[in-house]
Amino acid sequence: MPLSRSVLLGALAGLLLAVAAALAWVMLLAPGADAAGETLPLPPALPRLAASPEYEACLDLTGQDPDAARIQAERWEAAGGGEAARHCLGLAMLAQGDAARAAERLESLAARSAAAVAVRAAIFGQAGQAWMIAGQPGRAFAATTMGLVLLPDDIELLTDRALVQAALGRNADAVADLDRVLTLDPRRAEALVLRAAAKRRMDRIAEAEADIARALTLGADNAEALLERGIIRQLRGDTAGARADWERALALAPDTATADLALQNLALSEAGPQRR
Numbered sequence: 001m002p003l004s005r006s007v008l009l010g011a012l013a014g015l016l017l018a019v020a021a022a023l024a025w026v027m028l029l030a031p032g033a034d035a036a037g038e039t040l041p042l043p044p045a046l047p048r049l050a051a052s053p054e055y056e057a058c059l060d061l062t063g064q065d066p067d068a069a070r071i072q073a074e075r076w077e078a079a080g081g082g083e084a085a086r087h088c089l090g091l092a093m094l095a096q097g098d099a100a101r102a103a104e105r106l107e108s109l110a111a112r113s114a115a116a117v118a119v120r121a122a123i124f125g126q127a128g129q130a131w132m133i134a135g136q137p138g139r140a141f142a143a144t145t146m147g148l149v150l151l152p153d154d155i156e157l158l159t160d161r162a163l164v165q166a167a168l169g170r171n172a173d174a175v176a177d178l179d180r181v182l183t184l185d186p187r188r189a190e191a192l193v194l195r196a197a198a199k200r201r202m203d204r205i206a207e208a209e210a211d212i213a214r215a216l217t218l219g220a221d222n223a224e225a226l227l228e229r230g231i232i233r234q235l236r237g238d239t240a241g242a243r244a245d246w247e248r249a250l251a252l253a254p255d256t257a258t259a260d261l262a263l264q265n266l267a268l269s270e271a272g273p274q275r276r
Helices: 005-011 015-021 052-063 068-079 084-096 099-112 119-133 135-148 155-167 171-184 189-201 206-217 223-235 239-252 259-272
Strands: none
Touching: 015 052, 052 084, 052 119, 052 189, 068 084, 068 099, 084 099, 084 119, 099 119, 099 135, 119 135, 119 155, 155 189, 171 189, 189 223, 206 223, 223 239, 223 259, 239 259
16 A cells, blocks of 8 residues: 555644645645654554565654664665665655655655565555655656556555646646546545545636535534635635634644645634735
């Protein structure tokens, strides 16, 4: 599996969620905003290039002490650790905040690896996510597309590429990727929310409303869906309804990028049109 969207949402401190769900008049947060020494979160399920205790220990260390993981992976690579060592080193770099170098390493590894197609595709996905963290969506698009060449119907890769497409302003292409995701898994609430945001940005408001309604049917406490519904309600002139949705999203997901955006939207709503 590629890195989970939680990695992106945490590492970008709201960039991708903002692309997908923020009000048109809310500025996107800068890429790499959290690279001030904090350890970036890594997912529990990583693709494996080998089966060895040393590999598992190195991967575990990336989430606990990325500096130590990088040192260990560099020594292991120099001692002939091969692809597994290079993979761990790339992830350690990503956890340290060295996203561009991590992306280059991961992309090169995926391109040259002799591993199974599914593993190579997953590592291309990781490279794409690292490029997004580095603020280079064009390269993220290329890496994610390479993963999809290997696994055309991979839901995680399609969702990742949709996020990249949205970041590049290619909302119609994002919708096309999300259409495919929802054909493969009609109950994918995340894809419904992202598609709603892309459609809203294309002024297809009624369709966006329908997607959000479906997402909230799947889970009434979906904070991202409530954030997006609030945006749509604001556009419809329902200020009270918008505020209720943003307040609910804030209560459901405190201390998250979603909460930050809900607070921004509430503040802008309170300020009035002349301040937006």
